[in-house]
Amino acid sequence: MRLFAQNGFQEGKKIENGIEKKVIDGIIYSPRDVTYTKLVERLKELKKRFNYIEALFDPQFYGCFFAGAEDAKLGNLLSDYDGYFQPRRRNALEREKQVEEDLYATMKFQKSLPELSAVIAPNIYIPRTLNSIEAVIAKNFIRLARGVYSKLKDKRPLYVTLALSREALMNSEELLEFLNEITLIDEPPDGFYLLIGARSTSYRTDIYNADVIAGWLLLNYSLSINGYKVINGFSDIVTPFLGASGAYAGCTGWWSNLRTFSLERFQYRPSGGRRPVQRYLSTKLLNRITFSELNQINSIGIDVLNGLSSDAYYLKTDDLDEDKIPESNQEIEQSWEALKELNNSLFNMKSKVPEKLKSCLLALDSADDLYQKIPLQLDPKSNSEHIEPLQEGIRAFARLAGINIPKD
Amino acid sequence: MGLNKKVLQEIQSRIESDFSCIISSVQYVKTGGFKHVYKAEVNGKIEALKIFEIPDLSQHPDSEEVRKEIVGRALREINILNDCSSPEIVKLGSITTTDYEIGANRYIVYSEEFLEGKDLDNIIKEENITPGEDELKILFLSLVKAIQEIWNLKQWVHRDIKPANVMKTKDTKRPFVLLDLGIAYSARGTRLTFNPLNRMPIGTHRYMAPERLIPSQMHNIDYRSDFYSAAVSVFMYASGKHPLRIGIKEQYEHTFYKTLNELPTPLKDLRTDLSDDFCELVDNMMNKRPALRLSNFSLIINRLEL
Numbered sequence: 001m002r003l004f005a006q007n008g009f010q011e012g013k014k015i016e017n018g019i020e021k022k023v024i025d026g027i028i029y030s031p032r033d034v035t036y037t038k039l040v041e042r043l044k045e046l047k048k049r050f051n052y053i054e055a056l057f058d059p060q061f062y063g064c065f066f067a068g069a070e071d072a073k074l075g076n077l078l079s080d081y082d083g084y085f086q087p088r089r090r091n092a093l094e095r096e097k098q099v100e101e102d103l104y105a106t107m108k109f110q111k112s113l114p115e116l117s118a119v120i121a122p123n124i125y126i127p128r129t130l131n132s133i134e135a136v137i138a139k140n141f142i143r144l145a146r147g148v149y150s151k152l153k154d155k156r157p158l159y160v161t162l163a164l165s166r167e168a169l170m171n172s173e174e175l176l177e178f179l180n181e182i183t184l185i186d187e188p189p190d191g192f193y194l195l196i197g198a199r200s201t202s203y204r205t206d207i208y209n210a211d212v213i214a215g216w217l218l219l220n221y222s223l224s225i226n227g228y229k230v231i232n233g234f235s236d237i238v239t240p241f242l243g244a245s246g247a248y249a250g251c252t253g254w255w256s257n258l259r260t261f262s263l264e265r266f267q268y269r270p271s272g273g274r275r276p277v278q279r280y281l282s283t284k285l286l287n288r289i290t291f292s293e294l295n296q297i298n299s300i301g302i303d304v305l306n307g308l309s310s311d312a313y314y315l316k317t318d319d320l321d322e323d324k325i326p327e328s329n330q331e332i333e334q335s336w337e338a339l340k341e342l343n344n345s346l347f348n349m350k351s352k353v354p355e356k357l358k359s360c361l362l363a364l365d366s367a368d369d370l371y372q373k374i375p376l377q378l379d380p381k382s383n384s385e386h387i388e389p390l391q392e393g394i395r396a397f398a399r400l401a402g403i404n405i406p407k408d
Numbered sequence: 409m410g411l412n413k414k415v416l417q418e419i420q421s422r423i424e425s426d427f428s429c430i431i432s433s434v435q436y437v438k439t440g441g442f443k444h445v446y447k448a449e450v451n452g453k454i455e456a457l458k459i460f461e462i463p464d465l466s467q468h469p470d471s472e473e474v475r476k477e478i479v480g481r482a483l484r485e486i487n488i489l490n491d492c493s494s495p496e497i498v499k500l501g502s503i504t505t506t507d508y509e510i511g512a513n514r515y516i517v518y519s520e521e522f523l524e525g526k527d528l529d530n531i532i533k534e535e536n537i538t539p540g541e542d543e544l545k546i547l548f549l550s551l552v553k554a555i556q557e558i559w560n561l562k563q564w565v566h567r568d569i570k571p572a573n574v575m576k577t578k579d580t581k582r583p584f585v586l587l588d589l590g591i592a593y594s595a596r597g598t599r600l601t602f603n604p605l606n607r608m609p610i611g612t613h614r615y616m617a618p619e620r621l622i623p624s625q626m627h628n629i630d631y632r633s634d635f636y637s638a639a640v641s642v643f644m645y646a647s648g649k650h651p652l653r654i655g656i657k658e659q660y661e662h663t664f665y666k667t668l669n670e671l672p673t674p675l676k677d678l679r680t681d682l683s684d685d686f687c688e689l690v691d692n693m694m695n696k697r698p699a700l701r702l703s704n705f706s707l708i709i710n711r712l713e714l
Contacts, residue, residue, distance in 0.1 A: 176697050176699050176700075179697075179699035179700075180628070180630075180697075180698050180699045183699050183703050184630055184632075184703060218700075221700065222699045222700050225692065225700070225701075225702050226702060226703050226704050226707075227704045227706075227707045352684070352688070400697070401695070401697075401700050402671055402695050402696055402697070402700065404671065404674075
């Protein structure tokens with residue numbers, strides 16, 4: 001399973017570093033956070049140095065409903081990408097002609113970027129339920145994308161954005177009905193760029209919820225068995241679990257808003273606040289803990305380390321050392337390295353879905369056991385609250401999909 | 409069973425007159441769904457003579473609706489067969505559609521090619537065979553190609569794929585042929601047909617996909633319902649058993665409950681000699697949810713081709 005960098009503000013040398021260290025397989029650029037000039041320059045640089053990586057462009061069209069708001073935080077979208085990104089109202093997109101025009105403009109823009117490995121068709125965000133006007137519009141984008149793309153005579157693979165809220169994902173009957181339709185379109189794309197939206201990037205339980213996890217796995221399973229490649233944007237630690245249900249790739253980045261997808265990033269919020277605390281992604285805990293928690297846990301002899309090269313950024317060389325605070329680019333390298341390791345080792349890639357799910361459950365049991373041994377009060381984001389929803393989500397997915405997870 | 413002898417003779421003589429042909433050696437084959445099937449020589453060539461019998465419905469409370477339903481079935485089958493060119497689907501014979509009023513009844517008559525062979529239902533019941541994986545793949549592939557052909561025509565769904573409607577022939581170029589499109593349904597707008605006598609979902613219940621039993625979903629079915637029935641048929645041919653353990657005489661309620669709620673037996677449990685890939689494909693096609701069945705024809709055909 002592949003891991004891509006979810007690009008955002010303050011890229012620096014993080015991407016080059018990640019590719020050189022072989023912990024990421026590609027990058028997804030977001031126009032909100034990069035000027036057009038910089039985007040073109042970066043794509044050329046990266047493809048020149050690392051021709052083998054996958055480079056993609058998320059058009060972020062789902063932000064178009066905010067474009068009319070004066071205080072919307074659209075970054076470069078309206079200034080540098082107005083060739084396809086324009087304010088839109090829902091009723092305008094109820095007309096197929098408008099959908100076709102927006103598809104054409106967005107994909108034509110990507111045609112002008114030959115360094116991209118594939119083209120991602122735009123879509124709107126489904127905010128509440130799959131039984132809605134937004135869901136109908138989203139299905140039209142999916143249904144019409146291939147036909148419009150063929151007019152551009154671009155031979156690269158075509159992915160279509162499918163962006164939906166965690167609320168929309170939680171009704172399994174509506175989800176299956178929606179899947180019934182999108183797996184049966186006449187002119188299918190090659191894959192989907194899937195985004196699951198939380199209300200806020202700081203609501204951990206928005207994503208770590210059994211129904212959300214089950215729905216997310218179900219989407220990947222249904223689409224992948226039907227031959228679609230599924231790239232999961234902002235999937236972060238859920239990535240390897242999605243791999244068990246058939247995902248092609250997952251993505252994560254260096255800020256919290258690159259690890260969880262939320263439309264919140266397009267809305268006005270008072271600025272300020274503290275810089276985030278640097279964290280360590282433990283493959284054994286299947287979660288991030290703060291660097292100081294890592295050192296405390298280490299000091300009492302509990303092993304939560306991954307045994308990977310990026311551990312060195314966090315470890316004291318001797319007892320007299322102060323806690324090491326890794327730099328931002330080291331923190332993201334550590335996250336990518338840990339996720340890459342989980343993608344490769346959580347289950348045998350050659351095994352079947354039921355066995356993969358079983359391996360995921362065993363890893364979660366093992367993480368739970370390890371948490372029980374830690375005699376410390378952990379930060380709310382560091383504790384074990386993710387484990388039960390993941391376990392329940394996997395089991396609920398298996399029930400929905402009619403998969404028998406082996407018992408022993 | 410079959411038609412009254414006098415009625416049959418009357419129909420025979422009318423056909424001979426209308427089509428300027430000679431019909432001989434007429435032998436009864438079977439009856440089902442208002443349709444009688446005879447093997448007959450038409451100008452010396454063996455064909456399957458199909459006679460839809462539309463009974464006197466004057467006393468029936470919905471006589472007109474029921475009559476339309478039966479006539480619709482006959483005409484639909486003929487129309488689809490006329491459009492099909494796939495070797496996996498039975499072909500029309502020399503007698504094109506004709507319609508006779510005899511007494512109070514109406515008869516719609518046409519002919520199909522007569523396929524030498526035996527249907528899978530009889531083979532399963534009468535022969536203690538264990539088909540190999542190659543044969544099973546050819547069977548599944550034939551059904552998938554037949555389903556693809558009728559779907560691509562006008563989004564038809566066969567709706568009655570079962571061992572009794574699959575003929576194993578002696579022709580190596582078309583070893584398995586799908587029969588009986590009488591209750592086919594077009595996703596482009598055929599009225600949903602029903603069993604005119606009891607208003608139950610039409611078809612053979614133990615081969616029906618779950619979505620065909622759910623009122624809110626039965627109007628939105630597509631070819632994946634046929635995939636389900638095809639997979640059940642392949643499973644039965646492979647193992648001699650129904651994957652949900654539904655017997656022939658099982659009550660409707662039990663059949664519906666098992667179809668909607670119980671997990672099918674994995675094929676590998678009964679046929680350990682078959683490859684994992686093949687067993688998984690059959691199992692997948694029996695998923696309760698159409699969206700979780702493989703639906704891409706090319707992918708399926710690639711997996712089944714020898």
